Amino acid sequence: MTTPPSARRTYSYLGPAGTFTEAALAQVPEARGQSWNPVRNVAEALADVVEGRSDAAMIAIENSVDGGVSTAQDALATMPGLRIVGEYLVPVNFVLVGRPGTSLADVSLVAAHPVAYAQCLQWLGRELPGHAHLPASSNVASALGLIDGTSDADAAISPPGILEHHDLQLLAEGIGDKKDAVTRFVLVARTVxxxxxxxxxxxxxxxxxxxxxxxxxxxxxxxxxxxxxxxxxxxxxxxxxxxxxxxxxxxxxxxxxxxxxxxxxxxxxxxxxxxxxxxxxxxxxxxxxxxxxxxxxxxxxxxxxxxxxxxxxxxxx
The missing domain is CATH 3.30.70.260 (ACT domain)
Structure with a gap:
């Protein structure tokens, strides 16, 4: 039996599809089959909850390699009316992707979010010693730039989930330097x-x-x-x-x-x-x-x- 549209719950998360945050939201049983709203940043996700556009928001709060996510911690400290109702762990694995037909030998410019780039430096130095880094606004944005032509990069560092949503060439997987890296996410609702x-x-x-x-x-x-x-x-x-x-x-x-x-x-x-x-x-x-x-x-x-x-x-x- 499907949920009537009027009774569907809405969950905001850092989008677009394919992000680690989406993978965390997929762990929430009550969110399955509901409306998922991709947003651009943590503040927007939490504002959706405070202002009633969403029932809850999934945000990253801590990473085992980089520590606390300062933007999320500051937002929770300064935005009233919020309550953490659950936490979820997502392994942080990265893949290197390119446009269809690209090979690893073709790669000289790599698009990546600075945090993801820093977590893959050892692999990049070993496999692509002559590469240059093109900073991206998010892990998924680095790959989307290859698809829509807005990026000059030859390849992008992205979450594995990007391959489920877009036609991209997998050039390498498991490229993160810390194989046991984990990001902790929290589900935030209005005060309950x-x-x-x-x-x-x-x-x-x-x-x-x-x-x-x-x-x-x-x-x-x-x-x-x-x-x-x-x-x-x-x-x-x-x-x-x-x-x-x-x-x-x-x-x-x-x-x-x-x-x-x-x-x-x-x-x-x-x-x-x-x-x-x-x-x-x-x-x-x-x-x-x-x-x-x-x-x-x-x-x-x-x-x-x-x-x-x-x-x-x-x-x-």
């Missing part, structure tokens, strides 16, 4: 209640320090350390209003409904003049969060009940 804890969850936050003094960052990190919470991401981004002013993008293992995480968020709220809760959601790798017994939910509940008993005058026993 977080899904129930699974035991394999992640919580994303943006936190600003209250002021610049020795130990301020340590005080923030202690909110997690004293509650046994591991951080899988800690990235600093300039706030932009003055030199030396930074906000911190944080991924913490656990869920807001976990007692230890809730306690940490209360501590952060008291500590920071501005803290943004971006969401609690299942980890893409589904790895169960482990922590010492002294940080279990039962311990936090017992301590709170103990204090309540002291306040109410109950005898200790």
């Amino acid at each position: 209640a977080p899904p129930a804890p699974t035991g394999a969850d992640k919580t994303s936050l943006v936190v600003e320090l209250p002021d610049d003094h020795p130990g301020a960052l340590l005080e923030m990190l202690e909110q997690f350390a004293t509650r046994g919470i591991n951080l899988s991401l800690l990235a600093s981004r300039p706030i932009g209003d003055a030199l030396g002013r930074y906000r911190f993008v944080i991924d913490a293992d656990g869920h807001i409904l976990d007692e230890r995480m809730a306690d940490a968020l209360l501590g952060l709220r008291r500590f920071s003049p501005k803290m943004i809760f971006l969401g609690s959601y299942p980890r893409a790798d589904r790895v169960i969060n482990r922590y010492p017994d002294r940080y279990s939910d039962d311990v936090f509940v017992e301590a709170r009940d103990w204090l309540r008993g002291l306040v109410s005058g109950e005898p200790e026993g």
Whole structure:
């Protein structure tokens, strides 16, 4: 049974077809058979969600080679009304493509997004030592320029998915220098209640320090350390209003409904003049969060009940 057009959900993603972002969106079960809206950049994708043109947007947030995606982190920190509802991992593999009839021996000018180019330098230096680089605006745009004639390049570095959508000559595959490179994507919707804890969850936050003094960052990190919470991401981004002013993008293992995480968020709220809760959601790798017994939910509940008993005058026993 097909979904009525009026009931179809819309998902925005960095297009055009064939991008790694499209591959991440293809992992979302509820997005299959729905409307997919290719956009030109992260800000446009998130604006679609905020303004109601899309139900959710898929954006890249972190790469295992290059680290955090600053444009995405800054957008999430400054655009209100958004909530991360899921994360997805996509292996980053690159292919070299050319116009039909092109051979590797014909290639002297390679079009590529600067990040993709940097991730393929070893292969390029070995197989095409005399080549020159023509920067492109995206991994897919590098290949589309070959098709529409707007690029002078002989070949382009692109995601493998480009071959499913366009008639291009595959010149080489698996040309990335890091064979296990992965990009992490997040699905972002309007503010909603977080899904129930699974035991394999992640919580994303943006936190600003209250002021610049020795130990301020340590005080923030202690909110997690004293509650046994591991951080899988800690990235600093300039706030932009003055030199030396930074906000911190944080991924913490656990869920807001976990007692230890809730306690940490209360501590952060008291500590920071501005803290943004971006969401609690299942980890893409589904790895169960482990922590010492002294940080279990039962311990936090017992301590709170103990204090309540002291306040109410109950005898200790």
